[in-house]
Structures are given as C-alpha cells and as structure tokens.
Amino acid sequence: MSEIISVRVDDDIKKEIEKLGYTPSEFVKAVIMREIKRERSKMALLWLKKNRLKGGKKLAEDHIREDRDR
Numbered sequence: 001m002s003e004i005i006s007v008r009v010d011d012d013i014k015k016e017i018e019k020l021g022y023t024p025s026e027f028v029k030a031v032i033m034r035e036i037k038r039e040r041s042k043m044a045l046l047w048l049k050k051n052r053l054k055g056g057k058k059l060a061e062d063h064i065r066e067d068r069d070r
Helices: 013-019 024-051 061-070
Strands: none
Touching: 013 061
16 A cells, blocks of 8 residues: 655756656655665664674684584
8 A cells, every 4th residue: 555745845846856857756756765775774784783793813604613513
C-alpha cells in the first residue's frame, strides 16, 4: 500500500525539477530513496565501528578458530 506525502515548493523549484527531466513526484521519490540508503549506510558504519574487534596481531581466522574450539 502506498501513502501520499504532500510537499509545497516554489514554482522555480518545480520548473528546475522538470528541466532535469523528472516529474516532481519521481524526483521526490528518488531523493527520499537516496537519503534512506545514505542513512542506512551511516547506521551500518556506526554499528561496524562499535562492534569491530579490537586491534591486535590476531587475524580474523584466528578468532574464528578460537570460537569453534570453545
């Protein structure tokens, strides 16, 4: 199911969007999807930084072997 979101923009902005070859609704959808992907990537990067293994001389393979042996 889809929802309706209304956005009010100046005529100049609407004309610029149309000059780029988009309809305003296509443009807004594209921008929203791009920003959602950007935010998801940012959240994933923060998670990776928070949960990464501490630096050291062990390789990832060594950690996996240790986990298997336990």
